[in-house]
Amino acid sequence: MPPPPTLEAHVISVLVVDDSVVIRRLVTDVLSADPKVRVVGTAPNGQIALAKIAQLKPDVVTLDVEMPVLNGVETVRELRKTNPTLPVIMFSTMTSDGAEATVAALAAGATDYVTKPANAGSVNKAVTEVREQLLPRIHALCGKPVYAAQPLRPATPVKRPQTSTGPRKPVQAVLIGSSTGGPEALRTVLTRLPATLPVPVLVAQHMPPVFTTMLARRIDQEAALRVVEARDGEPLLPGTVYIAPGGRHMEAAKTPGGAKVRLHDGPMENHCRPAVDVLFRSCARVYGSASLAVMLTGMGQDGKRGTEDLVALGAGVLAQDQATSVVWGMPGAVVSAGLADAVLPLGLIAENIVARLPASAAATGREVARWK
Known part of the structure; x- marks a missing residue:
């Protein structure tokens, strides 16, 4: 038959x-x-x-x-x-x-x-x-999601393997990676953060030149934070969001005067420039366990290897959940590898960032609610 x-x-x-x-x-x-x-x-x-x-x-x-x-x-x-x-x-x-x-x-x-x-x-x-x-x-x-891991309930902590024996330091920098669906996800997160954020925010969004300029300008008009397209050599200051320029890699660099932006035209990684992996690796060197990485919606796996470096040092990791992601590729790769502390719907990410910041930021909770 x-x-x-x-x-x-x-x-x-x-x-x-x-x-x-x-x-x-x-x-x-x-x-x-x-x-x-x-x-x-x-x-x-x-x-x-x-x-x-x-x-x-x-x-x-x-x-x-x-x-x-x-x-x-x-x-x-x-x-x-x-x-x-x-x-x-x-x-x-x-x-x-x-x-x-x-x-x-x-x-x-x-x-x-x-x-x-x-x-x-x-x-x-x-x-x-x-x-x-x-x-x-x-x-x-x-099509189907790139990573078909079982979706976790919103705001449920993830038990990831213990990878660092040292205590986790207070967060000194927030790092965000995003791609497909990222511009609107970034707007949602960044406009819900308070102007008094005590740390810098570094963003690698897959976009070509000019587009990142317009993205930074548009979000800056809505956000309480200062949002800029990053310039080579500028200091990384609290309360400021630095978006990597299209076509250039962005890194954090340690200098005698403090951490600064470093831009370069190195080879593409994961077919991308800027690449999330490049940014996250540099922040592992500069901030170590004092980093807080956030992986938002996007195709592919860019950022997974850089997240592994951060987790090995004890850094915290948040990932957007599948239900609210346009494409659950990048956050799905991080979750499937067991690297995330928590998998969250997009609307809860900003308040979770604030909750993990030093005690000096605790009083900003009311401002977060104001920007929802």
């Missing part, structure tokens, strides 16, 4: 929205080459896209930022009124205007973004860039 028929694997349906005929064709051709992806329709602007989303019910939408009639940001705002969970990937130019609009779209509810090919004159290069950026995101957003 022949074996019983198996259920056909789910094919991800995509709606491609862009005012450029060339880009629509390019994206459609790239996606159609993947047997697990099917382009179910295209649209030249947001108004037509909203009608097609209601009709076609795609699994994911790729959405241009700059379009006539209804642009990308406006489209996301309208879409989220009726489709709060539909994955939306913004398609942005590498310009200041494009980066600013993309960050605004992420704040409005877009899920992730990719950048348009820098050299549209080279078809092969453009195809490669779109394929390498877009397809992994589509599969990550519409």
Whole structure:
């Protein structure tokens, strides 16, 4: 007897929205080459896209930022009124205007973004860039979680192996790693921290140049803390958030005058620059067990090895839970390796950071509540 028929694997349906005929064709051709992806329709602007989303019910939408009639940001705002969970990937130019609009779209509810090919004159290069950026995101957003560990109940401490015999020092620096879904997760965490935070916060978010500038500027407008794109050589001060510039690694460096930012153009790690592993390793050298690492939503495993170095010294680790992560890759890798002290929903991370800070920060609890 022949074996019983198996259920056909789910094919991800995509709606491609862009005012450029060339880009629509390019994206459609790239996606159609993947047997697990099917382009179910295209649209030249947001108004037509909203009608097609209601009709076609795609699994994911790729959405241009700059379009006539209804642009990308406006489209996301309208879409989220009726489709709060539909994955939306913004398609942005590498310009200041494009980066600013993309960050605004992420704040409005877009899920992730990719950048348009820098050299549209080279078809092969453009195809490669779109394929390498877009397809992994589509599969990550519409597929199964990268790490299928059993989700832990919110705010439940994790019993990790004892790795350091020495006492844990009071926290001197908070380190945050994030990627896919990170901009909005960072905004949620950072805007709930008080201006009186007695330590610096160092952030490695996977983003290209210009985009990190706009991200820091937008969060700074909302947060009580000072939020900046880091500059090489500046001192690491309490109450300030330093976001690694796109395209550059950021490290903490020990100097006679105190800890400072060090930026460099070293090789990519985990296909990333800035890389979370680079930041976390440097903080292990500078702050050791006085570090508090926080792993937020993101694809892949960047930050896992750096977290291992921190845990070996006795540092604390918080990880975002699966239920509130856009992609539970980076935090899932940390949790699956038994490195996290606690796995928390996004909304509880800020108050847990404050709770672990020195006693001088205890009086800031009321301010944390104020920024929720």
